[in-house]
């Protein structure tokens with residue numbers, strides 16, 4: 077049995093910890109060699125010790141001293157800052173898991189694409205911001221891209237060895253989030269603590285807010301477009317509160333195949349980390365359809381959830397619009413969590429930034445430098461609009 081080495085980017089986050097569970101369940105198949113986090117030195121040091129990693133890196137340079145102190149005596153090499161993160165990515169690994177939150181993960185994800193390597197991608201923002209560049213780079217260097225996002229993982233598994241030309245369309249399911257059955261007036265008053273209550277998953281704050289606004293599903297449509305090479309009109313969304321069916325592939329001949337599993341990121345993580353062989357699952361990850369509440373499906377409501385409509389428009393527009401949408405959304409989500417804007421201010425700010433940019437018709441970034449420049453510019457614009465006040469909570 078081959079022991080595969082794993083580099084884990086975003087190790088201390090929700091996806092990162094799911095990956096650690098899968099590795100712990102399969103010690104004869106997988107070993108974590110390198111862990112990377114953002115700024116929490118204590119959490120990263122504890123995880124590095126627990127997983128037996130040999131190298132730990134934090135993105136935040138100012139946390140380097142705290143990381144050194146927390147790892148003293150462990151023999152685990154460590155560093156902090158952009159250089160340390162890139163060093164971590166460059167270290168030998170069979171599999172790199174990209175689970176940093178947001179566009180902050182773009183550079184490390186791109187750098188992780190190396191010949192013969194597998195990249196398990198949870199950081200959907202990389203494909204949203206630079207889908208063409210990431211896919212082209214993966215192909216050029218011979219890296220294998222495996223979707224870790226549960227919907228894309230299910231679609232990837234359902235597709236199996238079929239060519240994409242056999243596919244008529246793909247459907248991604250969405251829980252509908254905590255506001256699925258709320259009226260528009262109720263959603264307008266939603267507070268951060270209410271938006272942070274996802275019905276099925278315990279996730280990082282950014283993706284949880286995106287699930288409440290349904291922007292997350294919009295970002296996932298864009299992710300799917302690049303991952304599978306489909307046209308925007310071949311992709312759609314169904315709200316499915318139980319989140320047992322994660323994705324549906326409709327083939328040209330009318331056959332429809334569903335990818336199913338309990339809503340638990342360890343399932344998709346186990347599939348990615350298994351590469352060409354199935355791994356053992358922690359025991360809670362099986363379900364009995366006969367005991368399951370009836371599976372329900374409904375169309376998304378684009379009026380109550382305008383963020384999804386904005387993402388669909390960016391998907392259709394292409395070029396730099398998805399990257400601009402993503403940057404504006406990251407600024408808007410942070411502002412909502414900080415109490416600076418109300419919940420409807422999120423799509424309103426995204427709409428304002430996207431509308432301004434639409435007339436410029438910027439083309440898709442050809443590389444990471446261009447993607448980062450577009451991202452920074454859109455953030456600046458979003459911040460400026462935010463400070464002018466129209467979106468502020470009164």
Ligand SMILES: NC(=O)c1ccc[n+]([C@@H]2O[C@H](COP(=O)([O-])OP(=O)(O)OC[C@H]3O[C@@H](n4cnc5c(N)ncnc54)[C@H](OP(=O)(O)O)[C@@H]3O)[C@@H](O)[C@H]2O)c1
Nearest residue numbers: 086088089090091113114115116135176180198199279280
């Ligand atoms: N959670 C899920 O179930 C789920 C499902 C599908 C896809 N995803 C995607 O997976 C990604 C991670 O989501 P999450 O929920 O796991 O997020 P999370 O819980 O917020 O964790 C984010 C991780 O990234 C680290 N990080 C933040 N900024 C960083 C930077 N600049 N450089 C390096 N590391 C950085 C954080 O470390 P610190 O805490 O130290 O900052 C943490 O380890 C997102 O792209 C999300 O859309 C998540």
